[in-house]
Amino acid sequence: MTRPHILLAATAGLLSATALCAADTVSMDDPNIAVGYEEDGRYYTEDGVPTFNVAEDGTVDWPTFSGFRRYHAECHVCHGPDGEGSTYAPALKKSALTMDYYDFVDVVTNGRQKVGAAENSVMPAFGTNPNVMCYLDDIYTYLKAHGSEAIGRGRPAKKEAKSDVFSENENACMGS
C-alpha cells in the first residue's frame, strides 16, 4: 500500500523537477496547474484537482487566500513562513508542486515518519483536526500558487469574495 504511493510520488517529483529545471518558473499551462473549470469560487484542473487562480491585477481566489491564513496558523510553526521551509522541516511550496495531490492529502491526513540516525522528521496526522482538514484544499492551492511563483511571499493583497457555498461548507465542516 505504501510502496506504490512512494513510487508514484517519486515519478511525479522527477517530472516536475525536470519541468522546474527547464525554466526557472513553472508554466501556468502545466496540466497540474492550469485552470480547467471553476465551481462556486474554487478552481480545478481538467483532472478535477484543486488549483489556484490569480487574475491579471493580482486578485487571488478566496480558497487560496484562505489557505494562506490557515497555513500560517497550522503549518507555519514547523514549515516556516510562506511555505519556505525551516531549519528542519521541508519547504512545502515545493512539495505542493512535486507531490501528487492525492499523496499530499494522504500525508497531511495520516502523517509520516522519517526517523533514523540522521533524521528525526515526523509529520503528524491531521486527520482529526478540523482546522486543517476543512481547509486542506485551500492550503494545497495556496502552496501551489506560491511554489509556482504565481503569488509572492506574504499576504496576497487582493482576493475574490468568499462564496456562499464556501461559507456553508466551512460552517458545516467546522461545526459552527
Add this chain to the structure above:
Amino acid sequence: MKRLTLMTSGVALFAASMAMANDDLMAQMDNASQWAIQTGDYSNQRYSELDKINKDNVGDLQVAWTFSTGVLRGHEGSPLVVGDTMFVHTPFPNIVYALDLNEQGKIKWRYEPKQDPNVIPVMCCDTVNRGVAYADGKIFLHQADTKVVALDAETGEVLWEVMNGDASKGETNTATVLPVKDKVIVGISGGEFGVRGHVTAYNMETGEQEWRAYSMGPDSDILMDPENTTHLGKPVGADSGTNTWEGDQWMIGGGTTWGWYSYDPEADLIYYGTGNPSTWNPAQRPGDNRWSMTVMARDPDDGMAKWVYQMTPHDEWDFDGVNEMILTDQEMDGEMRKLLTHFDRNGLAYTLDRISGELLVAEKYDPAVNWTTGVDMDPESETFGRPAVVAEYSTEQNGEDVNSTGICPAALGTKDQQPASFSPKTGLFYVPTNHVCMDYEPFRVSYTAGQPYVGATLAMYPAPDSHGGMGNFIAWDNLAGEIKWSIPEQFSVWSGALATAGDVVFYGTLEGYLKAVDSETGDELYKFKTPSGIIGNVMTYEHDGKQYIGILSGVGGWAGIGLAAGLTNPNDGLGAVGGYSALSDYTALGGQLTVFALPD
C-alpha cells in the same frame, strides 16, 4: 543490581537530606569553578566570579576542544560542570553524556531514553531541550515526552522516572527542572495545543508527586489562598482562576510553564512566569484570562502562591510571560531592595520587589515596542499595573478576520526564553533581544485534543525604520528603566548571555559567532564562528586552574523556523528591498559543543 544501587545511594542521601537537601546544590553553585545549574545560580544571574579570562586577554581566546553531540536540530541550554565531570544534553532524543574532564572529555557514560517519535511534531517549535539539572549526586532530565528521570551522576543508572504529562494531548517538555530542597520543580509546554499549564513538585528521592499548581482553574487547582495570595498588594479573592474566563475555556486555557525558574532561599520562594492563554484568537476567550501571562511567587514546600502579577491581561499577541526572573539585591532610592527583574515577551522590562510583589519599574526595552503606551504605575488607579493598549494594534478591538499590521514586537517577543545575565560589578543586565514586528490576524478555531489550537495567522519582519537587522544585544539599567547601550545584530540574538568578573560579557549569534564584549562599553573584544548557529547559552568553568568558556551550537528552535528562509515585510512597497537575509545562507544544522581557553 539496580535495586542495590538504589538502596545504597538512598542511604547516603538520607543523611544529606536530614540537613537540608539543597545544601549540596547550594555548595556546588557557590564554587565558581563549576557550572552546577543551567541558570548559573538560583538567582538566574548567569554571572561568574572567574576572571582569568578578562577584557585585556579575551582577544587571545582559542578553541581548546570540541564535542559533536551526534544530534541535529536546535540545541538550547548549556552543559553543566560538577567536579571533574561535564554533563552534555541534546534535543530529542534527549541523550545525556557525562564527559570526564580529566581525560580530555572521554565519555564516562551516556544515557539515551526511548521515546515515541510521535512527540516530535507535537512540540511547538523544534525539539529543543534546555538541559539537565544536578543535585544530591543525581542528574535530572526532563524529556520531550514529559518523562522526568533521575540518573546516578556517577554511573548514569536510572534511579527513578515519572511521567509528568500526556504527549497525546499535546503536553510536552522543553525546559530544564529546578531542584529545590528535597524536591524537583518541573513545568510543561503545549500552549499551542490547548494544554492547561501547571507546575509540579516531585520528591527528589522517590519521584513521588508532592504538589501541582495549575495556572488557571478552581482555587484548589491553582493553589491560591483567596485572602493571603496577593495581586499588586491586594488579595486575589475567591475563584480568581476561573472568574475571568467564559465557560469552560479555562480547561484548555494555556498558561504553560516552560521558562527558567529561580529561587530565593532566604524568602523561600520560587519564581516563574506563565505563558499565553490559548487560543491565539482573543475573541474566543473574553476576560483577563487569569493567571496566564503572570509572574508567580510560590512556596516550594506546598506550592501555595504568595503573590502574583499578571503582566498582559487578555493577551492578544502571544506574548508568553515565561521569561526568566532575575533576582538581585540592589540599592534603590537609598534603600537596599530585594528585586526581581523580568524582560517580558511583550517588550516591557519589569522590576518588582520580590518579597511583596510590588511593581517598581515597567519600561520598554526596545524603542520599537508600540502595542502599548506603557503601564499604569499609579497604585490608586483602577487600571494600576495594566498596560494601556493602543487600539490600532489591538487584535481584539480590530476583531476576528481582520489583519492588524505593524505590531511591535512580534509574537516571539522582544525577548524569548534566551536568558539575560546580570553583573553585580556594573549593576547592568545584558539582554539578548529580537527586533522583529508582525501582522496578526485572529480567526475562529475548534479544539481537538493533541492537535494544534492556534487561531491566528501572522507575518513577521524586521522592525521598520531601524537598522534592518532582527536583533539587538543590550545593556539595561533596571532601576532607571533605561537602555545603556545597544549592539545591532543582523539576526535575533537567541543565545543566553554570560557576564564574568573579568569585565566581559559573552553571547552567541544565529550565524554561529561566539562574541565577547566589554561589560562597560559593549565594545567587541573577540568573535569566533562555530560550526552552526547558536541558540544555546554561554557557560564557564575552571579545570586544573584554567578557565574555559563553553557554548552549544546547533541552529533551530523558533528562530530556525522563522528565519531559515529569511523574512519579508509584506507592507513594503514594490520599490523597497524585497527580502532580508536568510539564515540558511549562513548556517546549517549540527549539534556541537565548542570549548574555548587562553593559550598556555
